[in-house]
Amino acid sequence: MQEVYIVDSTLRDGEQAPGVVFNLQEKVTIAKLLDRLGVYQIEAGIPIMGGVEQAAIKAIAGLGLTSRVSTWNRLLLADLRASLDCGIRDLHISAPVSDIHISYKLAKSRQWVLDCLKRALRYAADYGCRVTVGAEDASRADESFLLELALLAREMGAERLRYCDTVGVMTPFALSLAISRLQEKSGIEIEFHGHNDFGLATANSLTAVTAGVRYIDTTIGGLGERAGNASLEELAGALKGTCGIDLGLNKKLLRVLGRYVARGANRPYLQNNFTAKNLMPGNSVSHAG
Numbered sequence: 590m591q592e593v594y595i596v597d598s599t600l601r602d603g604e605q606a607p608g609v610v611f612n613l614q615e616k617v618t619i620a621k622l623l624d625r626l627g628v629y630q631i632e633a634g635i636p637i638m639g640g641v642e643q644a645a646i647k648a649i650a651g652l653g654l655t656s657r658v659s660t661w662n663r664l665l666l667a668d669l670r671a672s673l674d675c676g677i678r679d680l681h682i683s684a685p686v687s688d689i690h691i692s693y694k695l696a697k698s699r700q701w702v703l704d705c706l707k708r709a710l711r712y713a714a715d716y717g718c719r720v721t722v723g724a725e726d727a728s729r730a731d732e733s734f735l736l737e738l739a740l741l742a743r744e745m746g747a748e749r750l751r752y753c754d755t756v757g758v759m760t761p762f763a764l765s766l767a768i769s770r771l772q773e774k775s776g777i778e779i780e781f782h783g784h785n786d787f788g789l790a791t792a793n794s795l796t797a798v799t800a801g802v803r804y805i806d807t808t809i810g811g812l813g814e815r816a817g818n819a820s821l822e823e824l825a826g827a828l829k830g831t832c833g834i835d836l837g838l839n840k841k842l843l844r845v846l847g848r849y850v851a852r853g854a855n856r857p858y859l860q861n862n863f864t865a866k867n868l869m870p871g872n873s874v875s876h877a878g
Contacts (some may be wrong), residue, residue, distance in 0.1 A: 593664045593798055593834055594629035596780060597821060599850060600645075603812035604856065615853040616645035617652075619809075622846045624654040626838050628821075629804075631656045632681065637663070638672035643675055650676035659721070664705035666712055681751070682709050683723035686730040686738055694726050696713060699734055703741060710745040711781040719854045721780065723751040732770070739775035749778040749804055754793060757786030757816065761796040768800045780804035783819045785811060789817040791827055798832065809850040810859070822847060 598614055603609065605833070616634070623631050631654070633646045650658055659679035662668035672680055684706050685691050691702055697756065706722065713720045722742040727735055739750050750770060758768075764781075772779055781797035783790040794805050811820030822843060828834040851858035 591798065591832075591834060592803060593708075593828060593836060594804045595803055595821060595836065596630040596632060596659075597623050597628045597808065598632040598661075598782075598818065599623070599808040599812060600703070601636050601701070603808040603813040603854070604709055606812050606817065609812065609854045609856075611645075611853050613641050613648070615647045615849075616641075617648050619846070619850060619853070620654065620658070621652065622650040622842065622849065624652075624656045626842050626846060627836075628656055628838075630679070631658050632806075633658050633660055633677075635661050635668075636675045636677070637665075637767050639671075643671065646672075646675040646677065648833055657719075661723075661863055662709075664702070664709050666709065669709060669712055671751075673718075678707060678716070678718045680718045681723055682706070682713045682856070683725050683751075684738060685726060686724045686735050687726035688731065690730055703738065706738065706741060708744065708745065708782055710742070713863060715761045720747045721749040721751055722747045723753055723782070725753050726755040726836075727752045728754040728764075728767070732767070736771065739771060739777050743775060743777040745813045746842075747777070749780045750775070751780040751782050751806070752797075752802075754784055755782075755784040757784035757789065759783070759793055760789065761792050762840045764793050765796050768797055768802060772801060777797045778804070780806065782806040784813065785816040788816075788877070790817070791823045794824050794833065797832060798828065798834070810847055810854075811858070812850065812854055812856070 631817050633641050633649045636643050636646050657679050659681050660677045661681050662671040689699050779802050783793045807819040807821035811817040825836045848858045
């Protein structure tokens with residue numbers, strides 16, 4: 590059976606949902622619960638933001654969790670230094686790859702992106718960090734440039750390339766083709782990061798798994814920017830129900846965590862949705878006739 594590793598971004602992308610701000614104690618508690626739940630990696634936040642964010646990340650880094658604890662960083666060395674100052678040695682470095690982001694959002698060039706990534710990866714290597722590279726807005730990127738960046742990341746020692754469907758425009762069929770080609774041509778391990786703008790985050794995450802991707806990004810309850818991210822609860826149920834893949838998560842603890850995150854985010858906890866009925870204890874689904 591294929592293994593699937595969860596990279597949970599509730600504390601980073603989840604907190605980018607409108608109006609969501611977790612306090613320090615909530616951040617630490619969420620990290621502890623995610624660790625007890627058994628997720629592979631916790632994306633703990635963005636240290637360059639300073640203040641409570643840095644204090645929480647330092648506290649989480651010092652807990653000695655079993656889950657890997659990483660941070661999200663731009664291509665800037667100041668971001669990487671802020672992560673190192675928090676005691677983090679698992680760095681995610683995000684690089685814009687679509688011309689929409691490179692030219693129109695940042696007013697930069699493709700070469701600038703590659704040069705900055707080289708510098709950032711060298712810096713991370715000098716400090717013995719484990720690195721994943723994020724291909725931001727990969728679903729709208731030129732395929733040849735995306736491949737060039739993937740090859741550079743692999744050559745310079747990145748563990749994985751995160752394929753980001755940043756604005757949730759991918760369909761399962763298109764994603765399967767894109768990821769399969771990228772894996773075949775680059776040889777780098779792929780991680781998938783989906784958004785739910787058209788309600789396809791779970792479907793696309795499942796598609797990524799069937800295309801051979803082993804690392805999938807989630808948030809608790811699908812909490813995230815705009816329409817949200819792939820929900821860990823929903824993905825866990827869908828993987829078990831459609832692919833026979835059991836993430837081995839503690840279901841009772843998942844419900845506790847879901848309620849805790851919903852309360853901290855001031856959002857309703859949707860206990861009676863499809864996911865809850867199929868995954869949570871005491872909410873079995875039956876069909877007669």
